[in-house]
Amino acid sequence: xxxxxxxxxxxxxxxxxxxxxxxxxxxxxxxxxxxxxxxxxxxxxxxxxxxxxxxxxxxxxxxxxxxxxxxxxxxxxxxxxxxxxxxxxxxxxxxxxxxxxxxxxxxxxxxxxxxxxxxxxxxxxxxxxxxxxxxxxxxxxxxxxxxxxxxxxxxxxxxxxxxxxxxxxxxxxxxxxxxxxxxxxxxxxxxxxxxxxxxxxxxxxxxxxxxxxxxxxxxxxxxxxxxxxxxxxxxxxxxxxxxxxxxxxxxxxxxxxxxxxxxxxxxxxxxxxxxxxxxxxxxxxx
Numbered sequence: 001x002x003x004x005x006x007x008x009x010x011x012x013x014x015x016x017x018x019x020x021x022x023x024x025x026x027x028x029x030x031x032x033x034x035x036x037x038x039x040x041x042x043x044x045x046x047x048x049x050x051x052x053x054x055x056x057x058x059x060x061x062x063x064x065x066x067x068x069x070x071x072x073x074x075x076x077x078x079x080x081x082x083x084x085x086x087x088x089x090x091x092x093x094x095x096x097x098x099x100x101x102x103x104x105x106x107x108x109x110x111x112x113x114x115x116x117x118x119x120x121x122x123x124x125x126x127x128x129x130x131x132x133x134x135x136x137x138x139x140x141x142x143x144x145x146x147x148x149x150x151x152x153x154x155x156x157x158x159x160x161x162x163x164x165x166x167x168x169x170x171x172x173x174x175x176x177x178x179x180x181x182x183x184x185x186x187x188x189x190x191x192x193x194x195x196x197x198x199x200x201x202x203x204x205x206x207x208x209x210x211x212x213x214x215x216x217x218x219x220x221x222x223x224x225x226x227x228x229x230x231x232x233x234x235x236x237x238x239x240x241x242x243x244x245x246x247x248x249x250x251x252x253x254x255x256x257x258x259x260x261x262x263x264x265x266x267x268x269x270x271x272x273x274x275x276x277x278x279x280x281x282x283x284x285x286x
Contacts, residue, residue, distance in 0.1 A: 001025050002025070002026040002027075002028065002063045002064055002065075003064065003065045003197075004029070004030070004057075004061050006030050006067065006068045006086060007030065007032075007068070007069040007070030008030055008031060008041070009029070010070070010071055011151060011153075011158070012190065013029065015186045015189075016069055017029050019187075019190050019194055020194070021038060021041060023194070027041045027042070028041070028043075028044060028061045029044070031044075042061075044061075048077075048081075048082025048085060049078060054089050055088075055089045055092070058092075059089070059092075063093075065095065066090050066095045068083060069193075073125055074123070074124040075128075076124070076131075080127075080131040084139065087099070087136045096143075097136065097142075097143040097144070098146060098193060098197040099144070099145045100146055100148065100193065101147045101148070102125075102129045103149045103208065103249045104123060104249075105119035105121050105126050106119065106121070106126070107120040107121065107246050108249045111248050113250065113252060114206065114252040114254075114255060115204045115206050115252075116204075123245050126245075126246075133204070144201055144205060145203070145204045146192075146207055147251060148184055148207050148208055148251070149183060149184055149208040149209070149251055150182075151183070151185075152222075152267065152270070152271070153187060155226065159183075160222050163222045163223055166232075166233065166234055167223060167228045167229060167232045174235055174236030175214075175218075175233060175234060176214060176236055176238040177214050177235050177236070178247055179214060179215045179238045179248075180214050181213070181249060181250070182208035182210070182211065182250055182253075183209050183211070183213060183218055185209070185267075185270045188207075188263070188265055188270075189207055191262040192260055192262045195260050196260070205256040205259075206251045206253040207264060208253050209266040209270075211269075212248075213268075216235045221267060221268065222271060224271075225271050
């Protein structure tokens with residue numbers, strides 16, 4: 001089986017590539033500026049703003065499965081329009097498509113969100129992700145859209161690096177006590193994505209951890225795991241700032257978890273493990 005990971009050089013993409021290679025799949029991946037050095041992977045430069053390039057990469061590889069794990073943040077041309085180009089190209093090539101989305105599509109007004117909830121974005125990034133979801137569902141009805149939350153893992157995530165920098169005094173800022181999400185370990189997320197991608201499941205799914213934590217509480221758990229001075233983790237309230245975006249968004253993943261063999265651990269579980277420890281590969285996925 002040939003699989004294609006769009007955004008394969010990113011944090012989540014790197015883990016998706018690792019699991020695909022480990023499972024023996026013929027693996028191709030794309031990068032925006034610099035490829036990774038993973039063995040057994042065919043790397044392709046790709047700018048999602050270029051319609052002809054998106055179509056040619058997918059047509060040349062002819063993958064059985066495409067996972068769009070690219071991240072253009074609030075760049076509409078990448079995050080929204082790019083997803084449209086991917087969905088069109090995947091449909092033309094007859095590929096199975098899994099699109100990775102975000103809890104940023106929600107406003108936080110209702111706090112708890114299951115897979116049936118409609119997007120209510122507050123930020124340009126959330127709006128771009130919501131538009132991408134709609135496009136994928138319309139253009140590729142057999143696709144899977146998977147929303148997730150803060151992705152953590154082995155000290156390499158943005159949040160983990162931020163905690164270390166704040167504690168060391170290498171950067172200014174605080175971790176908000178009123179900004180709540182449901183963190184997920186990158187290995188669990190990648191395993192669940194592959195399990196869904198290699199199945200015939202269609203529609204919208206949530207893959208996030210069962211523990212709802214503020215960014216500050218998450219930072220404390222990271223600091224404690226890594227032997228840092230917990231007292232030096234700075235706290236503040238997002239409500240006291242002018243930053244846009246939702247405060248409390250908790251993805252309810254119970255319906256999706258009931259369909260999967262891959263166990264999605266909570267942050268209190270995986271952050272008590274050794275930071276270098278790898279969880280077992282999910283059964284049947286890798």
